Amino acid sequence: MQQIAVVKRLLPDNQAELQVSRQTACGHDCSNCGGCGEIVSKPILVIADNSIGAEVGEAVMITGSSKQVLGLAAVLYVVPVVLFFALYGVAAVLSLPIPGLWGGIGFFGGIFAAKKVNDRQKDKKPVYTISKL
Known part of the structure; x- marks a missing residue:
């Protein structure tokens, strides 16, 4: 499972706090979709291993185990x-x-x-x- 996230802050032990926006099942913009309506989800904060040295504010790809x-x-x-x-x-x-x-x-x-x-x-x-x- 891969998603795009933004680094919000760096944490000790080579980790980072990331903001991940939930993706829709269809992969489209919910604000223009007649199926989803006005459903707006809040971004999720996750902790990830930052072994590549990403900095605050960078958009990164995160990989999670399925x-x-x-x-x-x-x-x-x-x-x-x-x-x-x-x-x-x-x-x-x-x-x-x-x-x-x-x-x-x-x-x-x-x-x-x-x-x-x-x-x-x-x-x-x-x-x-x-x-x-």
Whole structure:
């Protein structure tokens, strides 16, 4: 994941505070878009490793790891579906009444597990690196 940011201030330990403007899904100017309307988002402040020595006021490209996002997406979308089919299959093989109910229990159990994983990940901040000036 790459985004353009502006260096706001330099921090100790070779880090910098950056201002990142949120990008729209379509990549266009929201003020002229009929789809988004008047939605205006505030810029986000992030901390990034400043190994290339960027100075205050410079526009830079930052690179962030997508590993955390992809992992959470897999937990959110894959685990509930897998649990649905697994419990549905077990219920059908064991001739339990209403296999769909067991599948539903597996599905909502997967959603509950995804919520727990998400709650643990909230405190972990993404790691950004300034990659270009």
